[in-house]
Amino acid sequence: MSGFTKGIETEHVGILVIGGGPAGLAAAVAAKKAGISDILIIERDRMLGGILNQCIHNGFGLHTFREELTGPEYAARFMKQAKELEIPYLLNTMVLSIDRDRRVAIMGRDCGLKTITADAVILAMGCRERPRGALSIPGTRPAGIYTAGTAQRLMNIEGFPIGRRVVILGSGDIGLIMARRLTLEGAKVLTVAELMPYSGGLKRNIVQCLNDYQIPLMLSHTVVNIHGRERVEDVTIAEVDEKRTPIPGTEVRYECDTLLLSCGLLPENELTRTLGASMCGVTGGANVDDLLQTDIPGVFACGNVLHVHDLVDYVSEEATLAGENAAAYLKGEVAARSEGIGITADGGVRYTVPQRIDPLSMRNEVTVRFRVADVYRDKTIAVYRGKTRLFARKTRVLAPGEMEQVKLDRKMLEGLTKDEGLRVTLED
Amino acid sequence: MDRQDVIIIGGGVIGCAVARELSAYDLRVLVLERDEDVCSGTSKANSAIVHAGFDAKPGTKKAHFNVEGSRRTRALAEELDFAYRPNGALVLCFSEEEREQIKELYQRGLENGLSEEEMEILTGEEARLLEPAISKETVCALHAKSSAIVCPFELTVALAENAAKNGVQFRFLSEVSGIERLPDGRFTVTCADGARFESRFIVNAAGVNADTIHNLVSKELLSITPRKGDYLLMDKEVGSTVSRTIFQLPGKLGKGVLVTPTVHGNLLAGPTATDQDDRQNTATTAAELADVQTRGRLSVPDLPLKQVITSFSGIRAHEKNGDFVIGECADAKGFFDAAGIESPGLSAAPAIGQYLAKLIGEEAKAAKKTDFDGSRKGIPHVALLSDAERAALIAENPDYAQIVCRCENVTEGEIREAIRRNPGARSMDGIKRRVRAGMGRCQAGFCTPRVMEILSEELGIPMEEVCKNRPGSELLVHEERQEEGGR
Numbered sequence: 001m002s003g004f005t006k007g008i009e010t011e012h013v014g015i016l017v018i019g020g021g022p023a024g025l026a027a028a029v030a031a032k033k034a035g036i037s038d039i040l041i042i043e044r045d046r047m048l049g050g051i052l053n054q055c056i057h058n059g060f061g062l063h064t065f066r067e068e069l070t071g072p073e074y075a076a077r078f079m080k081q082a083k084e085l086e087i088p089y090l091l092n093t094m095v096l097s098i099d100r101d102r103r104v105a106i107m108g109r110d111c112g113l114k115t116i117t118a119d120a121v122i123l124a125m126g127c128r129e130r131p132r133g134a135l136s137i138p139g140t141r142p143a144g145i146y147t148a149g150t151a152q153r154l155m156n157i158e159g160f161p162i163g164r165r166v167v168i169l170g171s172g173d174i175g176l177i178m179a180r181r182l183t184l185e186g187a188k189v190l191t192v193a194e195l196m197p198y199s200g201g202l203k204r205n206i207v208q209c210l211n212d213y214q215i216p217l218m219l220s221h222t223v224v225n226i227h228g229r230e231r232v233e234d235v236t237i238a239e240v241d242e243k244r245t246p247i248p249g250t251e252v253r254y255e256c257d258t259l260l261l262s263c264g265l266l267p268e269n270e271l272t273r274t275l276g277a278s279m280c281g282v283t284g285g286a287n288v289d290d291l292l293q294t295d296i297p298g299v300f301a302c303g304n305v306l307h308v309h310d311l312v313d314y315v316s317e318e319a320t321l322a323g324e325n326a327a328a329y330l331k332g333e334v335a336a337r338s339e340g341i342g343i344t345a346d347g348g349v350r351y352t353v354p355q356r357i358d359p360l361s362m363r364n365e366v367t368v369r370f371r372v373a374d375v376y377r378d379k380t381i382a383v384y385r386g387k388t389r390l391f392a393r394k395t396r397v398l399a400p401g402e403m404e405q406v407k408l409d410r411k412m413l414e415g416l417t418k419d420e421g422l423r424v425t426l427e428d
Numbered sequence: 429m430d431r432q433d434v435i436i437i438g439g440g441v442i443g444c445a446v447a448r449e450l451s452a453y454d455l456r457v458l459v460l461e462r463d464e465d466v467c468s469g470t471s472k473a474n475s476a477i478v479h480a481g482f483d484a485k486p487g488t489k490k491a492h493f494n495v496e497g498s499r500r501t502r503a504l505a506e507e508l509d510f511a512y513r514p515n516g517a518l519v520l521c522f523s524e525e526e527r528e529q530i531k532e533l534y535q536r537g538l539e540n541g542l543s544e545e546e547m548e549i550l551t552g553e554e555a556r557l558l559e560p561a562i563s564k565e566t567v568c569a570l571h572a573k574s575s576a577i578v579c580p581f582e583l584t585v586a587l588a589e590n591a592a593k594n595g596v597q598f599r600f601l602s603e604v605s606g607i608e609r610l611p612d613g614r615f616t617v618t619c620a621d622g623a624r625f626e627s628r629f630i631v632n633a634a635g636v637n638a639d640t641i642h643n644l645v646s647k648e649l650l651s652i653t654p655r656k657g658d659y660l661l662m663d664k665e666v667g668s669t670v671s672r673t674i675f676q677l678p679g680k681l682g683k684g685v686l687v688t689p690t691v692h693g694n695l696l697a698g699p700t701a702t703d704q705d706d707r708q709n710t711a712t713t714a715a716e717l718a719d720v721q722t723r724g725r726l727s728v729p730d731l732p733l734k735q736v737i738t739s740f741s742g743i744r745a746h747e748k749n750g751d752f753v754i755g756e757c758a759d760a761k762g763f764f765d766a767a768g769i770e771s772p773g774l775s776a777a778p779a780i781g782q783y784l785a786k787l788i789g790e791e792a793k794a795a796k797k798t799d800f801d802g803s804r805k806g807i808p809h810v811a812l813l814s815d816a817e818r819a820a821l822i823a824e825n826p827d828y829a830q831i832v833c834r835c836e837n838v839t840e841g842e843i844r845e846a847i848r849r850n851p852g853a854r855s856m857d858g859i860k861r862r863v864r865a866g867m868g869r870c871q872a873g874f875c876t877p878r879v880m881e882i883l884s885e886e887l888g889i890p891m892e893e894v895c896k897n898r899p900g901s902e903l904l905v906h907e908e909r910q911e912e913g914g915r
Contacts, residue, residue, distance in 0.1 A: 112822050136739055147873045226711075230899070257905065
């Protein structure tokens with residue numbers, strides 16, 4: 001389906017922003033500030049702010065506002081700006097489909113069915129959690145198995161206790177935060193088991209959420225069985241070898257009523273896929289150029305729908321750029337784009353965003369964000385143009401849980417050819 | 429004491445099929461179901477195939493009711509408005525030595541009453557033309573054109589709703605603990621909660637426990653072995669990896685697993701077959717899930733296992749003699765069995781329902797109702813409607829514009845309707861089975877809080893009492909911070 005059939009109301013906007021979380025808000029605010037008057041934000045939840053609304057802990061905004069805010073406070077700053085700039089939005093509204101001509105079918109209690117045509121679209125749908133089923137954990141299927149984010153919503157927004165004795169699988173940031181949150185609410189968090197030999201979360205969260213509460217983190221361990229018919233009764237945890245295969249004989253049963261899963265986030269790109277945009281197999285998001293534009297002209301992406309971020313500050317920064325670029329695109333300020341030159345990620349660099357750069361029409365500076373594949377010590381982040389090293393930065397520790405970035409200057413890339421290529425890598 | 433004409437023990441697909449067919453007669457019918465909802469046992473966890481009927485041994489009840497039932501299901505899909513797709517099936521043969529077995533299956537199909545138009549034997553090449561994803565090792569294949577897929581939840585719920593519409597009563601959380609024979613030939617049925625019912629007839633559709641129920645009244649003992657099977661369900665993105673149901677010939681590795689699309693567009697692989705003593709244990713195991721992967725890959729080498737969204741297992745009720753036990757118990761007049769219903773039980777259900785209802789109707793000398801209404805309209809799936817239909821529905825009730833489950837695009841209107849129907853959803857699983865909220869790729873991560881709220885509102889119960897399925901499966905725990913040390 002592309003838009004709705006005849007007979008359904010159609011509305012035209014300059015920029016349609018899909019998603020009213022931190023990415024969508026920052027993008028809309030930036031586009032409005034850049035002079036685009038007709039913007040519309042579509043939000044599927046009951047309120048703007050996205051996942052930040054349930055992140056009631058602090059630690060947000062250190063980069064953006066130079067102060068420590070809670071999630072709702074951080075979101076409120078952007079909501080306030082959006083309100084002051086009088087950016088319209090629709091709540092409780094779902095985008096059902098979108099096509100290459102940027103015809104978008106929406107449905108919601110307030111708007112009913114509507115087709116929106118837009119000159120530019122910013123994809124800011126965020127991400128979702130990897131569920132138990134995708135992890136193929138064997139055992140029974142009782143109540144009491146939650147992804148960390150669902151538990152966080154039930155506790156922090158709805159205000160309900162979800163369990164008393166809890167095992168957490170996966171040391172993603174939400175899981176770590178929830179370990180502390182549950183402890184503060186009176187539950188006993190027995191352990192956090194992590195399949196990998198390192199945590200997927202931020203160092204500061206391990207210190208502040210686990211260590212400070214004496215919650216053990218068991219690296220190279222996983223849940224191999226779930227027991228209990230109606231409600232979780234216990235889970236079996238085993239150590240895994242280098243191939244992440246459970247080692248027989250290492251199983252230990254933990255009596256608990258709740259299993260929390262924090263095993264990775266997946267960008268929510270159903271719409272992007274139906275749109276037919278080229279996707280990146282590593283990030284799960286669209287492939288974008290240095291303007292954060294997908295390979296479909298006029299369609300931009302930012303935030304966790306593009307690649308999963310560690311800090312919301314970087315989401316805001318990236319989304320601001322997407323908003324500005326969409327505005328420039330509308331105003332005809334973006335020169336005709338070439339296919340661009342792909343950035344190769346290797347030597348432990350898993351991917352880069354953007355995936356390609358057009359040296360002819362790029363901005364003066366481009367931030368290239370990436371994550372690494374393992375924990376590395378004393379490595380140098382290097383960027384090569386052909387055989388020439390353009391950039392190098394020594395690092396002490398690099399970890400998969402933390403996003404890294406390098407900034408590339410337009411001047412550095414002048415006259416860059418495909419044959420030369422651009423490469424981000426780690427070296428000793 | 430509550431007096432019934434017929435008590436049906438078990439609200440699975442068999443019990444509900446019997447109930448629906450009996451509801452055409454002027455009889456008081458009560459269904460006693462152990463769990464909180466219909467379709468809570470074997471009926472909810474199986475391959476969801478309407479088998480063509482070439483597999484069962486000629487002359488068996490399985491063969492007879494399968495062929496009858498599969499034809500009946502097609503008609504029933506129209507009457508009761510549930511998802512049904514005649515997608516056809518292939519039975520793959522991977523070695524020259526086994527080629528004969530394919531021919532035998534074809535012959536068996538003819539003996540069982542299938543027509544020559546319904547089956548053909550294909551070369552490996554012809555089979556791959558139909559299904560490019562199947563193994564290059566395929567030497568030949570049986571193409572069963574009348575094989576179909578169905579939504580077992582919707583089928584069971586549709587039968588139950590239509591039965592209820594025609595006067596059948598349902599009582600849930602009613603595990604039968606005793607049956608006594610009264611001097612006048614009637615039965616008294618006692619439930620675990622103490623409730624007692626009197627009835628002229630009993631239908632034993634107790635699934636994996638049908639032997640226990642049967643053995644309460646008969647000296648000709650039945651013996652059911654619970655046979656567990658694990659399955660893997662894959663994302664809709666890869667739902668069209670194959671378009672037909674792909675079976676394997678039973679080979680050195682055992683019966684073989686199937687790979688099939690589901691009516692809702694997912695891809696399903698399974699089941700394993702593990703005999704066990706426990707009648708309730710539906711825990712999947714790492715070994716069995718690995719087995720499904722290995723054997724599934726024999727048929728479809730590139731089985732997209734990275735796209736698994738959930739795994740589950742179900743229990744088949746395998747009777748020791750290997751056939752369905754259907755009909756009146758020889759030493760207990762008025763007691764009718766539908767026992768040992770394993771594959772092809774789902775396919776056979778509509779025919780079993782008709783057969784038993786007719787037997788009982790005749791024995792009870794019951795008249796047919798004049799006001800019987802055999803039609804039922806399903807809950808509208810907003811995601812599948814045309815724009816005009818959606819607009820009309822939304823104009824009538826804006827709840828149908830409010831998406832709650834974003835993976836399956838299920839609206840608030842659908843969820844509320846699922847609860848308001850009779851028998852309606854009482855639990856998260858009941859909603860999931862009726863309208864698919866939580867069935868998608870995020871596996872209820874996003875919709876859980878909202879579905880809980882709607883259940884709480886509609887049922888008038890506090891959030892803490894909302895269950896995943898049976899009592900004891902509450903999703904939340906009651907606040908008891910004081911006990912934890914009074915922080």
